[in-house]
Amino acid sequence: MFRAKSGAESVATPTVQRPPAEVLHADELAELAKKDRDPKPPGWRLSLRAVRRFIAGEPEKDRPAKLMVPLSLIDRCMVTLASGRGLLLVGEPGTAKSLLSELLTAAISGSSALTVQGGASTTEDQIKYGWNYALLLNEGPSPRALVPGPILTAMREGQIARFEEITRCPAEVQDSLLSILSERVLMVPELEGDHSTIYAKPGFNLIATANTRDRGVNEMSSALKRRFAFETVFPISSLEDELALVKREAARLLKQSGVDLTPPDDVIEVLVASFRELRQGLDAEGGGMERLSTVLSTAEAVSVAHSVGLRGYYLRGDAGQASDIVEALAGTAVKDNAEDLKKLRRYLEQRVGKRTGSAWRAFYEARHLLPSA
Numbered sequence: 001m002f003r004a005k006s007g008a009e010s011v012a013t014p015t016v017q018r019p020p021a022e023v024l025h026a027d028e029l030a031e032l033a034k035k036d037r038d039p040k041p042p043g044w045r046l047s048l049r050a051v052r053r054f055i056a057g058e059p060e061k062d063r064p065a066k067l068m069v070p071l072s073l074i075d076r077c078m079v080t081l082a083s084g085r086g087l088l089l090v091g092e093p094g095t096a097k098s099l100l101s102e103l104l105t106a107a108i109s110g111s112s113a114l115t116v117q118g119g120a121s122t123t124e125d126q127i128k129y130g131w132n133y134a135l136l137l138n139e140g141p142s143p144r145a146l147v148p149g150p151i152l153t154a155m156r157e158g159q160i161a162r163f164e165e166i167t168r169c170p171a172e173v174q175d176s177l178l179s180i181l182s183e184r185v186l187m188v189p190e191l192e193g194d195h196s197t198i199y200a201k202p203g204f205n206l207i208a209t210a211n212t213r214d215r216g217v218n219e220m221s222s223a224l225k226r227r228f229a230f231e232t233v234f235p236i237s238s239l240e241d242e243l244a245l246v247k248r249e250a251a252r253l254l255k256q257s258g259v260d261l262t263p264p265d266d267v268i269e270v271l272v273a274s275f276r277e278l279r280q281g282l283d284a285e286g287g288g289m290e291r292l293s294t295v296l297s298t299a300e301a302v303s304v305a306h307s308v309g310l311r312g313y314y315l316r317g318d319a320g321q322a323s324d325i326v327e328a329l330a331g332t333a334v335k336d337n338a339e340d341l342k343k344l345r346r347y348l349e350q351r352v353g354k355r356t357g358s359a360w361r362a363f364y365e366a367r368h369l370l371p372s373a
């Protein structure tokens with residue numbers, strides 16, 4: 001019988017919860033840079049071909065893809081970034097838009113940290129610059145007193161800045177990007193002479209992300225839309241790819257949580273298959289069914305698989321069971337919608353009830369664990 005390890009012998013855990021991509025993959029990036037003989041756009045650390053190898057992996061070298069997206073999407077994103085337009089990644093929540101922007105900036109600029117997190121309270125200061133008030137009071141506006149925001153730093157250094165959830169920002173804040181994206185210059189009227197104009201160095205550009213469930217991109221001003229090339233990121237289309245990804249990511253996250261086990265394959269299969277059915281509104285037999293209004297994205301599937309493993313290991317001392325999916329689903333699928341709970345219950349009763357296989361049976365048997373509506 002498996003026994004939970006005591007603290008002293010537990011699995012080695014990293015010292016930070018989530019290192020950025022350039023730290024996590026530092027060795028690989030260094031190796032790619034060393035061998036890179038292909039042409040690079042001005043300001044880029046790697047060629048487009050090397051960036052593509054970094055993101056899409058090299059199966060012959062046993063390096064899996066870091067992202068399951070079509071190669072053509074990676075190529076189009078890079079070409080946009082090498083051009084004079086910003087890149088806007090749009091799509092459903094949890095389709096790895098943020099991860100794609102992180103990997104691109106880490107590979108192209110060596111840092112994914114120049115990031116503005118968009119939200120209702122984002123101000124122009126966070127995008128452009130603010131002031132160190134102590135210095136400002138003492139010596140008036142001076143280059144020393146200027147506190148650059150991520151985008152200004154990216155312009156000065158010739159790097160790519162990220163703007164997460166851009167459509168959640170107030171319109172006037174979004175529009176402060178207009179001159180940055182078209183003239184590639186930022187004015188600091190408070191400073192004098194040469195210091196008042198900051199020109200972007202080669203390599204500077206912007207990757208923004210927006211998710212279609214939030215206030216939509218159609219509310220962006222058309223002037224700003226014109227300065228971006230739009231790329232839609234779709235959920236992973238192949239079941240095998242999604243399964244492999246959920247397995248791999250769940251194993252990685254579990255390891256970080258001190259768990260050296262992964263939920264059994266048949267449990268992950270039930271999890272991924274049911275998420276896909278509920279997401280697409282189509283069951284495995286090809287019949288139409290109700291879709292949940294909550295997005296059951298791949299990212300959610302990864303996080304449910306992680307919880308399944310945690311429940312198994314820490315609560316019982318096993319690797320996770322199909323009944324844990326039901327427990328974890330309740331908080332995922334019905335977050336903001338009681339209707340979804342009913343749909344989920346009907347799915348378990350009517351579809352899952354007919355399936356064979358021990359994991360599907362256990363999933364069905366656990367349906368009473370759903371909270372009552």
Ligand SMILES: Nc1ncnc2c1ncn2[C@@H]1O[C@H](COP(=O)(O)OP(=O)(O)OP(=O)(O)O)[C@@H](O)[C@H]1O
Pocket residue numbers: 066067068069091092093094095096097098099100209210211235236245249298299300302
């Ligand atoms: N195509 C994919 N390839 C690799 N990982 C994926 C893919 N789709 C989803 N994931 C998983 O989703 C996780 C994170 O998704 P991410 O936060 O980047 O999504 P997002 O599109 O930015 O979501 P949101 O709109 O909610 O911000 C990844 O860490 C990965 O585990």
Ligand SMILES: [Mg+2]
Pocket residue numbers: 097098099164209
């Ligand atoms: Mg995101």
